[in-house]
Amino acid sequence: MEVFDDRRGSAVMVAAFLALLYVGVTLISLGPRSISLQGSLMSWTHSTAPSLTQAHVSITCDRPPRDYDLCSINGSSLLDPNSSTFFIMDPNRSNQTDVVMKIHPYPRKKDKTAISLVKEINIVATPPKVPCGVTHNSPALVFSTGGYTGNFFHDLNEGLIPLYITVQTIFYDQDIILVISDWRERWFRKYADLLLHLTHHPVINMDNQTATHCFPSVTVGLIKHGAMVINTTMVPHPKTLVTFQELLQNAYSNTSNTLGLDNIDLEKHKSSSARPRLVIIQREGAGAGRVILNIEEVTAVSEEVGFEVEVLKPRQSSRLADSYRLIHGSHAMIGVHGAGMTHLFFLRPGSVLGQIIPLGTEFVSWDCFEKPARVLGLRYSKYEIEVAESSLIEKFKVDELVLKNPKAYVGGNWSNMHVYMRVQNVKLDIPRFRRFLKRVYENAREFMDKGY
16 A cells, blocks of 8 residues: 655646636534435435536535534645645635635544644635646545544454545545545554545645645545444445455455464364464553453353354554454454454354453443444353452442442443543452353354354
8 A cells, every 4th residue: 555755756747827717615513413405415415526617616514413523625725734634726716815624534523632733724716826746637535544543442343443434425436536634654553454445546645745736626524423333324325334344355355464364374263172362452551441351261261162262452553464364264253341342343144253341341342342242243251249359349349339330330421431441450250251162163163164
C-alpha cells in the first residue's frame, strides 16, 4: 500500500490555474432527517462526479446525526494542506464574502476528549488564491485517524466500519482517493492490507503535503450507524457486518505472518479425538484494567475441560494477519470485556464467543460485542462475575453503592465508569468458571465435529 508524498515527486505538477466556467454555489444545511431529505441525499451521492465545467456546485452538510457530521462538495475543489482547507474552484466568486464550514471528520462528535484530538477541516465557498499543484481524476474521501485511534475496538467502531459504510453508501463501485488527517503511521501500517481493498490509489497523508491537490468532488467525514453495527436499511446496497467481515477475510487471510502460525493443522481438528482450540484474550499493560489475575489457573482449567489453549495478548503493534490466522483457525474465543474482544470478527460463523462481564459493564458488553457476535452467526455465551470475583472488593465495602448497584453509581455519567473499566480486574472463581467453560466446550466441540 502506497502513501502519496508530493515531496517524492509522485504526481505531475500543473503550473497553470484552470479557468472555469461560471458556477453557482449553493450552500445547503440539512435539517432533521426525513425520508424525502434522505432520499434526496442518496440520489445526489450516487450521481456521476461532476466535470470541471459543470454549471452547478453545491456544499451539502449533514449535521443532525448523533455521532457524525458529513460535508460534501459536489464539484471541483482544491485542498490547501497547510490550512486544512478545501476551496470551491469558482473564480467568479472571488469578490464575495467567505463562507466557511468547519467539520471534525471523526464519527464521535459529542465526545469532547476524542474530538480534542481531531484536527478541524475547513470548507470555503470561495475560490483559492493558489493553483492546483496536483490534479486528481477521482473523488476524495477525507477522514481522521485521531481521536481514540490505536485501540482495536475504536479502530473499527469509529474507523474501519464507518469507512466501509461511507464507501458503500456514497462511493459504491467508484474509484476513490482516501485523504487522511491526524496521520498515525502505526495505524496505516496495521491496516494497509485492508485499505488496498477500498482504493487503488496511494493514500494521501494530509499532514505531510506541501503541494495543493484538486479533486472533482470531496466528501469530508464518515457515516456511523451506531456501536459496531451496519444498519442495512440505511445502506443502498445489501451490505452488513457479514460483508464487512468478508472484507477483513480478503485482506488478512492470505497475508504472511511472523508468529509461525502458517502450519496450523486444521485437519487434525476434524478428528473426533482432537481437542477444539480455545483462544483466551488477556489484557495487559499498566492501568489496562479488566485483567484476568489468575490467568494460569484459567488456562489450566480450560485444558482440563478439554481445550487446546492459546493465550493471546493483543498489542498495538500486533500484526492482524497473525491474529487472524490464529483465531480463524480456532473453535472458541473467550475474554474479559474490552478491546481485545473485537477479534470476534476473525471467528468463523458457528464458532463460540464467551464474554466475561465485569461489574458495571453489562450494557456495554451487550452493545459492543454481544450484538455483533449474534449478527455474525457466533454462538454467544456470557459469564457475569460476582462481587467476590472483582478486585474492587479490596477497595470498597460490600454495601457501598459502587459494588451494590453499579448502574445507580454510574448514574448516566460515563466518567464514573472509570472504576469499572480501568480500576477493576477479575479473579475468577475456578469451580464456578469451570461450569461456564463446559458449556463453551460443548458448543465448540459440536462446531468442530461438523468438520470445522
